[in-house]
Amino acid sequence: MKRILITGAAGFLGSHLCDRFIKEGYHVIAMDNLITGDLKNIEHLFKLEQFEYYHHDVTKFVHVPGKLDYILHFASPASPIDYLKIPIQTLKVGALGTHNLLGLAKEKGARVLIASTSEIYGDPLVHPQTEEYYGNVNTIGPRGVYDEAKRFQESITMAYNRFHGVETRIVRIFNTYGPRMRLNDGRVIPAFMGQALRGEDLTVFGDGSQTRSFCYVDDEVEGIYRLLMSDYDLPVNIGNPHEITIRDFAEEIIKLTGTTQKVIYKDLPQDDPMQRQPDISKAKEILGWEPKVGREEGMRKTFEYFKTLSKEDLEKTEH
Numbered sequence: 331m332k333r334i335l336i337t338g339a340a341g342f343l344g345s346h347l348c349d350r351f352i353k354e355g356y357h358v359i360a361m362d363n364l365i366t367g368d369l370k371n372i373e374h375l376f377k378l379e380q381f382e383y384y385h386h387d388v389t390k391f392v393h394v395p396g397k398l399d400y401i402l403h404f405a406s407p408a409s410p411i412d413y414l415k416i417p418i419q420t421l422k423v424g425a426l427g428t429h430n431l432l433g434l435a436k437e438k439g440a441r442v443l444i445a446s447t448s449e450i451y452g453d454p455l456v457h458p459q460t461e462e463y464y465g466n467v468n469t470i471g472p473r474g475v476y477d478e479a480k481r482f483q484e485s486i487t488m489a490y491n492r493f494h495g496v497e498t499r500i501v502r503i504f505n506t507y508g509p510r511m512r513l514n515d516g517r518v519i520p521a522f523m524g525q526a527l528r529g530e531d532l533t534v535f536g537d538g539s540q541t542r543s544f545c546y547v548d549d550e551v552e553g554i555y556r557l558l559m560s561d562y563d564l565p566v567n568i569g570n571p572h573e574i575t576i577r578d579f580a581e582e583i584i585k586l587t588g589t590t591q592k593v594i595y596k597d598l599p600q601d602d603p604m605q606r607q608p609d610i611s612k613a614k615e616i617l618g619w620e621p622k623v624g625r626e627e628g629m630r631k632t633f634e635y636f637k638t639l640s641k642e643d644l645e646k647t648e649h
C-alpha cells in the first residue's frame with residue numbers, strides 16, 4: 331500500500347485531500363497542529379485502519395516512522411485574517427516547515443508537492459496570471475508574511491529539486507471554496523454566506539471592483555492529484571478562470587441565499603490584489619485538467635454545507 335503524509339490535514343483543503351487519497355487506496359498519515367484547522371473535518375476517517383493522525387507543529391523537526399511515497403505540504407494559515415493574526419507562525423510554516431518536509435522527503439525518497447498560491451503574484455500587473463509572471467509583492471506590507479513565505483517555499487523546493495534531486499511538485503492554488511471552510515475565517519465566501527445566514531448586511535471591501543476567480547474544491551483536488559502523479563516539476567496554476575468582481579459576487583450570494591439584507595461598503599484592506607485570474611493553459615496541456623463545476627453549482631453545495639452548521643458555529647464571527 332502506498333503511504334502519503336498530508337500536512338495541514340485538518341484544514342479545508344487538507345481534509346478533502348485525505349478523503350481523496352483514502353478513496354484511491356492509500357495509507358494516509360495526517361498531520362496538523364490545529365492552529366486554523368478542526369478535527370471535525372477528518373473525524374470520519376479516524377475509524378479507518380488506513381488512516382492515522384499526528385498532532386504536530388511542522389515548524390519543529392518532523393519524524394514519521396516507516397516508508398513514505400508521497401508528501402503533500404498544505405500546512406499554513408491561508409486566510410488574510412488568519413495570517414495577519416499569526417504573522418510569525420505563517421512565515422515559519424512556509425519557511426522552516428517546508429524545509430523540514432523537504433528534508434523528510436529527501437530522507438525517505440518521497441515525492442513532495444507543496445501548496446503555493448496565486449498570492450505569489452501579489453497585486454498582479456499581468457492579467458491573467460501565467461506561471462512565467464514573477465509577481466508584484468509588497469515585501470513589507472501586512473500580506474507580505476504570507477506571500478513571501480510562499481515565494482521562499484517555492485525557492486527552497488526548487489533548490490532541493492536541483493541540488494538534492496528530490497522529486498518536487500509546486501501547485502499555485504487560486505481562490506478555492508467549498509464545504510469545510512471555516513465560517514469565521516474571513517475569506518469572502520464564508521464571510522458573505524455567514525452574514526446572509528445571520529441576517530446581516532454583506533460587507534464588500536473597497537468599491538467591490540476588485541476581481542477574483544473561484545474554484546470548487548473537487549476540481550482543485552483533481553488538479554492537485556493529477557499534478558502529483560505527473561512528471562512536471564515547475565509550478566502549475568490550478569484554479570477556475572471564471573472571473574467576477576466582488577460587488578457582482580455579493581449580488582450573486584444575495585440571490586442564492588435569498589437574504590433580504592443589502593451590500594454595505596467597508597475599507598479595502600492594504601495590498602488587496604485588484605484582479606486575479608489564472609491562466610490555466612499549462613494545466614490543460616500537461617495534466618489534461620480543467621475545472622468542471624460552475625460557480626452556481628459550487629456555491630449551492632457550499633451554502634448547503636454552511637446551513638448544516640450549528641447556531642454556535644454561526645455566532646463565532648470575526649465581523
Ligand code: NAD
Nearest residue numbers: 338340341342343363364365366367387388405406408506
Ligand atoms: P486552512 O487554514 O483550512 O488549513 C490549513 C491547515 O494547516 C490547518 O488545519 C492548520 O491547523 C494547519 N497548520 C497551520 N500551521 C501549521 C503548523 N505549523 N503545523 C501543522 N499544521 C499547521 O487553509 P486551506 O484553505 O485548507 O489551505 C491549505 C493550504 O493551501 C495552505 O498552504 C494555503 O496556503 C494553500 N492555499 C489555499 C488556497 C485556498 O483558496 N483555499 C489558495 C491558495 C493556497
Ligand code: UDP
Nearest residue numbers: 410516517518519521533534535540576602
Ligand atoms: N472581501 C470582501 N468582504 C469580506 C471579505 C473579503 O469584500 O467580507 C474581499 C477582499 O477584500 C478581496 C476578496 O473579497 O478583495 C477576496 O478575499 P479573500 O479573503 O476571500 O481572498 P484573497 O484576498 O486572499 O484572494
